Amino acid sequence: MATGKTDLGNAFEDFKLGQRLAHATPRTVTAGDVALYNALYGPRFSLFSSDEFARGCGLETAPVDPLIAFHLVFGKTVPDISLNAVANLGYAEGRFLAPLHPGDTLSAASEVIGLKENSNGRTGVVYVRTTGVNQRGVAVLSYVRWVMVRKRDPAAAVGEQSVPTLAPAVPAADLAPPPGLDFRKYDFALAGAPHAYEDYAVGEKIDHVDGMVVEEAEAQMATRLWQNTAKVHFNQFERAQDPSGRRLVYGGVVISTAKALSFNGLQNAGLVLAINGGRHVSPYFAGGTVFAWSQVLDKAELGGPGGAIGALRLRLVATVDRPCADFPDKDEAGAYAPGVILDLDYWAAVPKRG
Template identity: 60%
Template sequence: MSKSKTEAGNFFEDFKVGQEIRHATPRTLTEGDAALNVALYGSRFAINSSDEFARGLGLPRAPLDDMLVFHVVIGKTVPDISVNAVANLGYAEFRWGVPVYPGDTLSVTSRVLGLRENSNRASGVVWVRSTGANQRGERVLDYIRWVMVHKRDPAAAVAGPAVPKTATSVAPAALVVPAGLSIKGYDDVAAGSSHRWEDYAVGERIDHVSGITLEESDHMLSTRLYQNTARVHFDAVAGKNTRFGRRLVYGGHVISLARALSFNGLANGFRVAAINAGSHVAPTFGGDTIYAWSEILEPAAVPGRSDVGALRVRTIAARDCPCDGWPGKGSDGKYHPAVVLDLDYWLLMPRRLA
């Protein structure tokens, strides 16, 4: 009898600090991916929607949505990193590189940075740094994320904990502005907002007003579209055996919904340049309605650029709870029960020209 040729994926005890992983399979992105991304999330940012708008800024055409790149790169890592995940826990040091255009092919590699077994010995947390590159070897995305992963055998002995230290934020000097981009031709009317970098104040809060109800079919399409094979997202039978009794929505899906909702108030935030930190505070399920609000944390100049500024933003997403009451953390440090996402990130935004 021949040995099975199928792969069960890595469990916690299979990871080793320093381990290098080259992920299958490369993915060529097309205009179809861009259209499906809009269908899933309703994103309206002009630079990703209009070739003419993008050309007016000196780009060859509309780049693909930054979060689409995020989904594809993470999706490539799932079969090796998180197919046996309990949950995705957090992000750090996310930095986007060169823009991705239809026709580009993305490949991904990862390195294991840290491991820590949970006290129940049934699972542990794995930290990885993953890098996505295009067909020319140019970096399109680089990030750290940590995932709670089941053990194959709770009794299996594992090495002692090795928890990496991650940066609290990405320095503004490290943010990448697309080559050739110029704000001289920026059209506020076409972009949907007259508010530029100078118009936002530290501590300002923005209720993005609208909600989007997340259907089961939406997150099932997204997991397949991004080739995300994590069982907690797509296997309803396996989901019945979890503490939730059903499938969990892919966390990146909620990030994209929050980003799309943020158009109302942050329409000129034309590029997500980096994620400083992020937490999936609570699970999300089909049928939940997602709302979002944002707080301005910090404006920063981009070295060498007088036409583009960076805006550090914290966006909170909540389920079944409109955000006019600013659900977040209370004085006791605990999150409002509706909060599902807490994301700290840098946006690139046009400045007013002298």
């Protein structure tokens, strides 16, 4: 049967350093996207849940959770970058540059900034920097990710290769809270906890206690919501599945599930400002219970009205079927312990008590 008009997706040998990709299908964000996001992951952060609460924080209306912007832009990139992926591997240098609201339209473009063929000759790692812009041409977010992609022909020649040098973290000075954000009258009672910037110590670990199962149908729906078409998440005949035949769950499902679980202990740190780095340590398949814990890596005062905006640099670790109390995430040699599925480093805004 002819496939001349169908898109088979890029293989590793199709990518070139410096290549620019304009991704198809702009997406207008709706209140329905927000409602379905809440139904799938269960986040409870007040800043995204209530227009009145957001107005009390100096904003006109509640912004959309930044992770929705991340998922939407990520989904735009899949047909060009990771349709034939084995796995998405990691993230770096992610910055949320402008707030997103229902009615805004996002489009995305990427630049290939690194290529490295694997020693097996059958796959390679592609590094891209992706930028999402709104309908006014304003950049909403930018991030780097790297993904393992199959070669179409193991014997195919590969052009110039290079692995980019990436910053270990986004500097606090480059963080961009939403314009107008004002935490001077932050309502800790309505937010769900009294914990302010001053209450967190560098090195502190927080067990988020709760666990959440992601079912197969939820994983499939979440991935379709973001128009992510990667074959490993849907196609029963792809290789990235466990012996029972379940498809690999999109890594963004794990990120948003773990972030929602972090509410218990980080109720006032919902607003993600940057993604410093992250790894999908192990594949996750639906049916396992996801748990999470966080560690405070750093703190920074961002100023704002009354100097009331602070930021926490947080390490979010997700595990499967292993509650996190006293959980050793790595062994003495530095290898991840069985059950760790996500290791994410990010900055979040948090109110100062003043």
